[in-house]
Amino acid sequence: MGSTTAENDNGAEDIGATGPEGVGRRDLIKRSAALGLITVPTMSFLSACASSGGDGEEKAEAGEKTAKNPLAVNDSARMEFVLFDGGFGKEYAEDAVKIYEKNFPKASVKFSATQKIQSTLQPRFNQGTPPDLIDNSGAEQMDMGVLVGKNQLADLTPLLDAPSYDDADKKVRDTLRPGIVEMGQFDGDPVWIMYYAYTVYGVWYSRKALDSLDEQYPETWDQMLTVCEKAKKKGMAGWTYAGKYPYYIPFSLYPMIAKVGGREVLDSIDNLEPNAWKNPAVKACFDAYYELYQKGYILKGTPGLDHIQSQTAWAEGKALFIPNGSWVENESAKVIPSDFDLAVSAPTGLDSSDKMPFGTIWASGGEPFIVPAKAKNGAGGMEQLRIMLSEASSRNFTSKVKSLTAYNGGTDGITLTPGLESGVAALEKAGDNVVNPRIQDWYVQLQKEQIGVAGLGEMMAGRLTPAEAIKKIQGFADAAAKDSSIKHYKHQ
């Protein structure tokens, strides 16, 4: 009880509303007033209700630690695994569960896949009986910052320091792609989250369309404007974006800011430092994007399109470029023509005076897996992750769902789709110049609703100038920095 109190408000009013008689309603008012008075004495009872459960059941005993079982999993304990059943499906996880069952024949595994992560699991966290491994993803993702802040998650350091599944001499930590471990940290050393998928963000386009304009992907902004002008003459818009969800724009804008002004600019933005957004590099990049609007290079009507509609318009050749992530290949597979020759590029910079080289790209983990602190068989959950981070499981994932994993490698010997192949190439070109803005997982509301919709969205629709947008966004960031109800994080 308690987890859906907010919704119950509405439900209750609807029930009251169906009776048209005034008496019922007035009675309700009286009753609520009266009940307000008795609230105080019932409080102790209520708090007992909200925190019911707790440590009712005991944790599984540790098993024997061997070379094959470095995490000392109890080989007869039950392990429960809840997966987000989204764009990546559930087959890859089922395959990994089979390996777990093979390795621990005496253990039973309860595997389930759902889209309703929060509605299924939030009550179980409240009761203190969460499952052992969760893919906390999708629209119903539970807020990681709150889970961490309330000590609900287990530190995954034992997993990272365990020998990897394929090579006993290598720790799991050393088999991962850059940035994965850091992304799982919030404050200090503990690693709370293991991101399994690896996403490349950038500017997505059709090589065929660029070829038809006799152009290469532009490396400087002047070239970008030239390409857009050429496209415009052919009746094609330069850019489109998910106008209803303008927080897609940062996928190319943030790495551009890093390229122009250096990594520190993004770090200071993530750290919510005063005047972080007033950095000249930010202004220069905002001006550049605003110019796209002013010169009419944005597809008409874009501010009213959602992500699917904008991707469809782009796939139909109405616009050349779109800021997006590597899931776009799978998501828009049905509308992308077979001769589209999909490619991703690191964002265009301003000019040769930029601090970082062309190729600086945003790449980071997706599909966050967590092991709850109160899990009964946490070691089992971590062992399951260790299996998933093996080369074989990783390759299985990549070939099935067209996405990279956190495992560094695992692409040899399988045929990559055009988008995925260009993503791998972009990562190779980037080398160490991979940036990973944390603002989108640290401060969701600030990033999506305030910077995205109220700031960038308004600017790209031409309703704010870059200077106004920066001032507004800085105001939001300052307010978030001061807001004591949000947990704050800093780059280490």
Add this chain to the structure above:
Amino acid sequence: MQHGKYRFIVGFLAVPLGLYALFVVWPFIQSIYYSFTDWTGLSPEFKMVGFDNYERMLDDTIFWKSLQHSLLFALVLPVVTIGLALFFAFMINVGGRHRKGGPVVTGVRGSSFYKIVYFFPQVLSIAIVALLFAFAYNPDSGAINSILRGIGLDSVQPLWLGDPDLALWAVMAVLVWSTVGFFVVLFSAGMASIPTEMYEAALLDGAGRATTFFRVTLPLLWDTVQSGWIYVGILALGAEAFAVVQIMTTGPGGPDYSTTVMVLYVYQKAFRDGQAAYATTIGVALLVVTLAFAAIVMRLGRRERLEY
């Protein structure tokens, strides 16, 4: 009998009242209680923080925006929906031209067909309606702008949901479209129970359509209108408004907070930001607004009941 009267009544009322207390009153108390805590909704631990959430709410500009929009919904939606529904129902049932040899009171030609057409949106779930209109409002290839282009209005291509000045009205129009049919049917039923003699008398006295409507139909239908009014108001403050705003609008809640409503804000705070306690605080505010709305409508609408 007098002796066991109360036991008798209690016996009948215990179960419904118990259910009501458990599923309506109890959640109310709980949410009021949680609004004084710092509960995140993601862990069983929380502590009392007094009026902190309420102070925060009063300083929260987004809360005030959502309140403003919710109030606008609660004012505009009933007026438009009930007004349209009354007009349609009147035309369907009473507004027809008198034909020789036919009944005295009749609807316009084809009224039974219209009745079905008006009711049709009611069979679609609100989520589907919202999705369909999200497509229709697509500025690039949506139905509305395509029609505008088709009739030569190439220069009039609004962004609809992408325009902060239009978005809220666009959303409201969808709610009107989807709810008006139900009230046409409701009011039709009400009008059918008004005795024909009243209309005949009015006609004999030379009353036109407008007079008939305002002097005969509306007063006799007043009870139905009033409950309909509250019903739409609560839809506008509650679930239906949430569904359309959540599914259709930018963000959702935008562009630039131009469509955010209280229910949406409750949802976002509880389930996106992990601030369940603050969400219940806004929920309490929503409760106050809803009760106030119902109280005002009941008070303003009090009239003597006509017996016929």
